[in-house]
Every structure is written in structure tokens, then in C-alpha cells.
Amino acid sequence: MIKELQVNSGNRNELIDVTSQVAEVAKGVLDGVITLFVPHTTAAITINEGADPDVKTDILRKLSELIPKNDGYEHAEGNSDSHLKSSLFGPSLQVIVENGRLVLGTWQSIYFCEFDGPRNRKLIIKY
């Protein structure tokens, strides 16, 4: 089965917590592995700390410092930084499900990574 989530971002760079939406889908899976897939080339999917919002701030700030928006890129759309970030974080992720519940560590949240927003995005869940 395939489910498409709508994810709307409000900033150019943003980590959007989608854990509860993915957990909702997991309820219908007894045991197995869910595949999360981002059908965009300037966005990604990752897992990181969900407790302190400063972690998100630090991750996005340092990443943009390493890969600045303007840096003599040839691609005319002005988002080559977004494309590189997308490949570094990656478009797909696997999450394990046990008895209808996501197998995540205590501090883990699933984040849709927006690197060229604000935009209306999709996250595809295969279960």
C-alpha cells in the first residue's frame, strides 16, 4: 500500500516533524519495514532529536554555512545548495514497525527536510 502525505513548509530551510503522521500509518502494519520516500530534488528525509528545537536550528545553520546559497554555482535557478543538501541527507529512509508501533529511540523524531521552501511538498509512505 502507498500513502501520500502533504507537507507544507514555511521557510527556505526547515525540518518538519512528521513522526505522528508516519506512526498513524504504522498502526495498520503488524510487523515490517516502512519505506519513506521524498519525490523532490531539493528536499530530503531524516531522523534526529525531537526534544530541543535548538538542535534543528543548529543543524540547519551549520549545513547552510558549509553549503551557502550563493557560491558561484552554474545552475540558473539559484538552488544548487538545496540540491546538494538533498543528496547529503538522502531521499529515502526505512523505519521498522513492531506490533503496529514505530521502532524509534527515545529521542528520535522523523523529519521532512525542506531545503528550498516555502513549498507544498509530498512524502510517500510505502507499507
Added chain:
Amino acid sequence: MIKELQVNSGNRNELIDVTSQVAEVAKGVLDGVITLFVPHTTAAITINEGADPDVKTDILRKLSELIPKNDGYEHAEGNSDSHLKSSLFGPSLQVIVENGRLVLGTWQSIYFCEFDGPRNRKLIIKY
């Protein structure tokens, strides 16, 4: 089932579009998830824009600027940069298949990432 694709690179750093070969394998899969796996330690697999070739140029140039070929590395083979790039982009990727077709976004292409070419490489597809 397992299929091995032959991928031959022509440069030290190169993103090689393998979407059509993977799509060919997907035709034999009704619905499911395909695993792409790179059995090398100086290459990787990613998904990014397939329309404007400048995106590939920018990604490879910026990545090499962050991780230069020569940087006081201890590994005597002179390809520690390639090894780090390989882990950053990653050796495996999952692609969803629906009715024998790859579920990809409009702008997405699948790229074999050469980081220490030119070499003859393999891409393993498990379906």
C-alpha cells in the same frame, strides 16, 4: 531476484544516470520496493535532478571544495576524499515500484556516484 548492472565511469568524480536501467528492472516487479546497493567504498548512489546538467556540475564541484583530494590524509592510496564522499551520499537506496513503474518525482533521476574513477563499477539491484 538480484541483477547486477555494469556502470563504467569516465572521470574521477561523475554522476551517471541509471534511471532507465533501474526502470527496466522495475517492469518485472508488480508492486514493492527495490533496493539499490553499491558494492564499492569510493562510490555511492543518490537521486537528484535530471533536467539541467549544471546541477550535477555544481554538486560535484561544491562537494570537492568541502572535501579536497589532497588534505593531509594518512591513507596512502590518495582517495580518502572518495571514501568520505561515499559515506556521505550512502551505499544503498530504496525506490518504490507501483504497477511495474518507478515512483519518482517529476525531476528525479537515479545517479550512480563515482568518486574515484574512471573505473568499471557494479550496481546491485535486489527486487
Added chain:
Amino acid sequence: MIKELQVNSGNRNELIDVTSQVAEVAKGVLDGVITLFVPHTTAAITINEGADPDVKTDILRKLSELIPKNDGYEHAEGNSDSHLKSSLFGPSLQVIVENGRLVLGTWQSIYFCEFDGPRNRKLIIKY
């Protein structure tokens, strides 16, 4: 089936070879794909060269040079570098199994990546 491996690190940054433990689990799988999942937000999983230990040294040194421990981060725990490294290398990985054996390239080893040790960690294997 799910198996939890115990992984204990001895340094702040460390790549710990877990290939033999994963291969042991693979013996019980005829053919398929194993999912490796790290339930931590300052650790990751990757595949890289297992032959020359200098490769591990170079990877960890260069990565820490790009993402220093102290860099004006807001997160008060002092491990924002670890969180970013964790997302760059990634929390999950797929490995193919054929006839009970891991399908790995000649030089490939599977590494648990510690980025905020020393700690007692877990690696979850779904097979």
C-alpha cells in the same frame, strides 16, 4: 524478526566494525534484505573500507574539521556537531542477503558510527 546488538564505543568519534555480527544474523535469512537501524540521534550506520584503518582515521578527522565540536551552537548539551553528523551519515541502511551471506563488495565493512561517545549503544537488525 528483530535482533538488538549491543555496541560499546570507547571514543567520542569512532567507527566500529559490526560486519561479523550482522553476517551472523544473515545466516538465518535465505534471501532478502536486512534493515539496519540506529535508535540514537548522535550515532549512525555506514559502509566503508575495512582493510586500512587509516581510512577510518581520515574520515573521522575530515568530518570533524568540517563540523567542529564548538562552533557557536545554541543546543546546550554541546553535541550539535554529533547530531548533524548523524543525519549526514544516516540512521538506516539496507544490506542484501543471498543464500545466507551478506552481499558486500570485497573491501566493504559495515560500521556503527559513534559521534558522541563513549557510550553504550544499540543497533537494531530487522530480518
